[in-house]
Amino acid sequence: MRILRLIAATLLCVATQAAHADDTEPAWRASALAMVPAGYVAGSAYRTDGATGYLALDPATSNDPKTPASVFAARQTLVVTLTPDATRAISAELKPRTGPDPDNDDTDFAKLHADLAGKRASLPSGTEPCDLGAWSIDKDPDGLNVRAEPSTKARVLGTLPPPYRLKLGGAENTPDGGWLTEFRIIGFRDGWFLIEGAKPPGKDYEDDKRYPRNAPKPYAGRGWVASNKVGAAYANGATRMGGLFQAPFVDANWMPAQRELGGPIDTDGGPKRIFACSGLWGLVESQDGVRGWWRGLCSNQVTNCS
Numbered sequence: 001m002r003i004l005r006l007i008a009a010t011l012l013c014v015a016t017q018a019a020h021a022d023d024t025e026p027a028w029r030a031s032a033l034a035m036v037p038a039g040y041v042a043g044s045a046y047r048t049d050g051a052t053g054y055l056a057l058d059p060a061t062s063n064d065p066k067t068p069a070s071v072f073a074a075r076q077t078l079v080v081t082l083t084p085d086a087t088r089a090i091s092a093e094l095k096p097r098t099g100p101d102p103d104n105d106d107t108d109f110a111k112l113h114a115d116l117a118g119k120r121a122s123l124p125s126g127t128e129p130c131d132l133g134a135w136s137i138d139k140d141p142d143g144l145n146v147r148a149e150p151s152t153k154a155r156v157l158g159t160l161p162p163p164y165r166l167k168l169g170g171a172e173n174t175p176d177g178g179w180l181t182e183f184r185i186i187g188f189r190d191g192w193f194l195i196e197g198a199k200p201p202g203k204d205y206e207d208d209k210r211y212p213r214n215a216p217k218p219y220a221g222r223g224w225v226a227s228n229k230v231g232a233a234y235a236n237g238a239t240r241m242g243g244l245f246q247a248p249f250v251d252a253n254w255m256p257a258q259r260e261l262g263g264p265i266d267t268d269g270g271p272k273r274i275f276a277c278s279g280l281w282g283l284v285e286s287q288d289g290v291r292g293w294w295r296g297l298c299s300n301q302v303t304n305c306s
Contacts, residue, residue: 028053043056134230136183146224248279267305
């Protein structure tokens with residue numbers, strides 16, 4: 001029975017990957033899926049060269065919060081030998097991927113990621129470079145602790161205020177729960193985000209003349225906050241909307257996902273949870289429970305981030 005279950009699970013995985021492929025995928029991709037090595041998940045068939053095909057691969061654990069993938073890491077590819085008419089796979093071999101970079105298109109993301117990679121040395125050792133907008137979702141009246149190290153035992157540098165409402169009434173578009181404290185995520189390590197530049201909650205959206213001088217002021221320096229206390233909105237990452245990628249690459253396996261009120265995810269709303277980040281990508285959980293990567297998260301609380 002166990003063997004039958006494993007066979008059934010493998011067939012389901014292959015069928016799911018085939019169903020999730022882009023409509024423009026070449027015919028040989030479907031037969032190549034059975035040749036994907038254990039521990040990997042197939043993405044797009046990104047090139048066909050005569051009787052040779054190239055299939056993007058990523059570790060199956062790329063969307064696991066304990067082992068999140070890195071946009072800066074070397075990748076693997078499945079080099080597939082095809083029939084003379086290039087419609088079916090005959091054999092395949094796992095090889096290091098030499099190109100092309102899926103971000104190297106008419107967007108600036110390849111350069112942006114290269115710039116971020118260059119900043120790694122300025123971050124604490126072992127920190128994954130990121131650049132995302134986000135906010136605190138912690139409702140503790142004492143605020144969210146910002147720590148000197150990614151640990152609950154580390155020294156507290158300061159706090160981020162809980163949701164805030166102006167006592168004398170504020171802007172009409174004030175969120176029902178109050179303004180959240182926004183900041184930039186610049187790194188990730190072991191379930192913690194390295195942040196900086198926190199802003200007083202709601203100050204960017206309220207009339208400067210009416211914003212109270214005694215409004216709560218966040219710690220604006222650099223420090224660490226737990227990932228389960230952080231939220232954000234989906235931004236336009238110039239990639240495929242309606243779902244999430246299994247790894248932080250536009251040619252990784254793609255999975256449909258839904259918004260809170262139904263319909264495919266887009267720049268309206270945000271994820272249920274943010275687990276990790278790498279470059280300009282966030283590892284998130286959609287409102288319907290799909291876990292994967294979305295390119296671009298922002299902290300705009302009034303309009304979408306398209």
